[in-house]
Amino acid sequence: MQETETEPPTPPTAGPLGKATGGARPMRSPRASLIAGGLIAALLCAAAVCAPLIAPHDPVRQELSAGLEAPAPTHPLGRDKLGRDQLSRILYGARVSLAVGVITVFISLTIGLAVGLTAGYYGGAIDFWFMRVVDVLMAFPGILLAIAMSAALRPGLGTVVVALSVIGWTGYARLARGEVLGLRNREHVEAARALGSGDVRILARHILPLLAGPLAVQATFGLAGAIVAEASLSFLGLGVQPPTPSWGAMLNDGRAFLLIAPHLTLYPGLAVVIAVLGLNLLGDGLRDLLDVRST
Amino acid sequence: MVTYTLRRLALTVPTVLGVVVVVWLLIHLMPGDPVEVMLGETAARADRDTLRAQLGLNRPLAEQFSTYITGLASGDLGTSIHSRRPVAAVVAERLPATIMLTLAALAVAIAIALPAGIISAVRRGGATDRIALTASLAGVAIPNFWLGPMLIILFSLRLGWLPVAGSGTPAHLVLPALTLGIGAAGILTRMTRAAVLETLGEDYIRTARAKGLGELRVIPRHALRNALSPILTLLGLQVGSLLAGSVITETIFAWPGIGRLIVDGIYTRDYPVVQGCVLVIAIGTVLVNLATDLTYAWVNPRVRYGDAGN
Numbered sequence: 001m002q003e004t005e006t007e008p009p010t011p012p013t014a015g016p017l018g019k020a021t022g023g024a025r026p027m028r029s030p031r032a033s034l035i036a037g038g039l040i041a042a043l044l045c046a047a048a049v050c051a052p053l054i055a056p057h058d059p060v061r062q063e064l065s066a067g068l069e070a071p072a073p074t075h076p077l078g079r080d081k082l083g084r085d086q087l088s089r090i091l092y093g094a095r096v097s098l099a100v101g102v103i104t105v106f107i108s109l110t111i112g113l114a115v116g117l118t119a120g121y122y123g124g125a126i127d128f129w130f131m132r133v134v135d136v137l138m139a140f141p142g143i144l145l146a147i148a149m150s151a152a153l154r155p156g157l158g159t160v161v162v163a164l165s166v167i168g169w170t171g172y173a174r175l176a177r178g179e180v181l182g183l184r185n186r187e188h189v190e191a192a193r194a195l196g197s198g199d200v201r202i203l204a205r206h207i208l209p210l211l212a213g214p215l216a217v218q219a220t221f222g223l224a225g226a227i228v229a230e231a232s233l234s235f236l237g238l239g240v241q242p243p244t245p246s247w248g249a250m251l252n253d254g255r256a257f258l259l260i261a262p263h264l265t266l267y268p269g270l271a272v273v274i275a276v277l278g279l280n281l282l283g284d285g286l287r288d289l290l291d292v293r294s295t
Numbered sequence: 296m297v298t299y300t301l302r303r304l305a306l307t308v309p310t311v312l313g314v315v316v317v318v319w320l321l322i323h324l325m326p327g328d329p330v331e332v333m334l335g336e337t338a339a340r341a342d343r344d345t346l347r348a349q350l351g352l353n354r355p356l357a358e359q360f361s362t363y364i365t366g367l368a369s370g371d372l373g374t375s376i377h378s379r380r381p382v383a384a385v386v387a388e389r390l391p392a393t394i395m396l397t398l399a400a401l402a403v404a405i406a407i408a409l410p411a412g413i414i415s416a417v418r419r420g421g422a423t424d425r426i427a428l429t430a431s432l433a434g435v436a437i438p439n440f441w442l443g444p445m446l447i448i449l450f451s452l453r454l455g456w457l458p459v460a461g462s463g464t465p466a467h468l469v470l471p472a473l474t475l476g477i478g479a480a481g482i483l484t485r486m487t488r489a490a491v492l493e494t495l496g497e498d499y500i501r502t503a504r505a506k507g508l509g510e511l512r513v514i515p516r517h518a519l520r521n522a523l524s525p526i527l528t529l530l531g532l533q534v535g536s537l538l539a540g541s542v543i544t545e546t547i548f549a550w551p552g553i554g555r556l557i558v559d560g561i562y563t564r565d566y567p568v569v570q571g572c573v574l575v576i577a578i579g580t581v582l583v584n585l586a587t588d589l590t591y592a593w594v595n596p597r598v599r600y601g602d603a604g605n
Contacts, residue, residue: 132309132310132313133313135306135310135313136310136313136314136316136317137317139310139313139314139577139580139581139584140314140317140573140577140580141535141536141538141539141576141577141580142535142536142538142539142540143539144538144539144542144573144576144577145317145321145573145577147542147557147561147573148318148321148557148569148570148573149321151560151561151566151569152321152322152566224436228438231438231440232438232440232543235440235543236542236543236546236558236561237561237562238561248440251440251441251444252440254444255444255547258444258447258448258452259448259452262448265441265444265445265448266445268441269438269440269441269444269445270441272438272441273433273436273437273438273441276435276436276438277432277433277436280432280435280436281432
């Protein structure tokens with residue numbers, strides 16, 4: 001969207017990596033969203049970290065004679081076409097999703113914060129040109145640019161992170177810039193300036209801490225967006241490559257067996273839905289708790 | 296309004312140029328050799344050199360960019376490596392299917408979200424509100440690459456009501472449109488609810504009610520009309536997301552649009568096609584956003600006056 005000085009009321013948080021999230025504040029209490037979302041996020045982290053300990057089988061061990069086996073006590077979520085255990089692959093898939101999400105958010109946040117702080121604080125030509133770059137990158141819908149980039153590079157974990165970070169930073173830059181514009185002439189900032197503090201010190205000590213809330217909320221939604229984006233790229237064969245388990249790739253593999261083995265599609269997809277739902281709830285709860293306006 | 300329109304157009308031109316530059320940079324400044332990516336590491340040197348010359352990658356960067364811009368100005372998006380046809384012609388063939396799918400998905404989103412958002416706002420805090428909010432949250436969280444196969448399992452494989460994939464009849468459009476539209480409906484429901492709630496608290500609504508008007512007149516004629524501006528803006532923004540979402544949805548349902556063309560282009564390493572499609576979708580998104588801004592300013596004078604004042 002072209003930058004308008006008079007923005008429409010309560011626009012949604014349209015993450016550049018995926019579907020828009022947030023928007024209207026729901027009627028749930030912040031505490032309920034926080035608890036539910038935090039619990040799901042904690043389970044996601046636990047699954048990712050403890051996958052080698054809790055996975056019942058080796059996620060890449062094949063047993064072709066048992067391919068497409070339906071859920072059974074020894075393999076509660078069934079087996080894929082190569083006879084690999086679905087549950088173990090989903091648990092290991094959480095590692096990939098979370099790793100891509102966290103690294104992408106970290107890189108995007110770092111770049112976006114640097115650009116947004118600089119543009120908002122210094123204003124003028126720096127602000128104008130930085131924001132034009134942001135406008136151009138935000139003109140690319142959803143993960144389209146990431147798909148094109150992934151196609152131009154070799155598929156893999158690193159490529160996914162680079163592709164998602166290249167578009168992911170713009171949302172943080174715009175958020176940080178907007179916040180700094182409102183903060184740079186506050187009294188405490190003026191006072192610090194009058195006392196001889198340099199720009200870097202003012203930004204780091206007097207402005208950055210005030211951005212923590214909005215950025216934390218944005219990062220939570222960004223993490224959900226990155227998980228969906230990684231799964232989308234893997235679904236198209238542009239993400240993490242076999243035999244590494246990835247929720248998106250598992251879904252794509254299962255598409256050919258919708259009639260005879262729907263569990264291959266059902267469970268990896270549910271994992272994505274639960275992870276995204278949890279992170280969105282957490283973001284909602286954080287936003288309401290910290291009283292962060294929609295951005 | 297004329298001044299506002301000119302200002303918006305002036306902002307759009309550099310954005311479109313920027314989009315063109317970014318798409319060009321995609322192939323020219325990426326680390327690694329795009330020719331090697333297209334042909335594979337084991338390709339013969341002669342084949343690589345031929346493709347490099349065909350794509351013009353052996354010429355100086357400035358010359359390549361100049362050729363690219365000149366070609367674009369005359370509608371030349373390059374030539375498909377796979378089919379040897381002009382990319383512009385291939386895109387033009389596929390574009391109507393994507394536009395049809397996007398419009399159908401928007402219709403699905405509106406048909407679900409407007410009633411759900413309004414009822415949710417009017418019955419704020421009640422059971423209906425909670426159900427609508429939970430459903431909208433789920434709609435946002437469910438990715439289309441999962442929803443599509445689930446709808447196929449239910450409506451095509453189990454019930455046998457709709458075709459699994461393909462195109463040609465209105466029935467073929469139903470599942471892709473639902474897959475693409477339900478996510479947008481989730482976001483739109485939340486926005487509609489918020490916008491209607493905001494207007495329900497206004498003085499003129501109280502006045503209308505005090506005059507004895509029933510809810511059936513107050514809600515559509517007073518509340519919804521004034522809540523439409525932000526909803527309209529969100530609808531415009533959703534077009535870009537739907538176009539991006541069409542890449543996966545068209546792949547799942549073998550829908551013959553631009554999205555599937557991109558994926559086919561990726562699998563066959565037909566980079567000019569991928570580049571051309573990405574460019575068309577991005578520029579289309581910029582133009583839809585421009586139209587949204589202008590429509591928003593048209594229905595909401597505060598925007599254009601506020602903008603003129605700045």
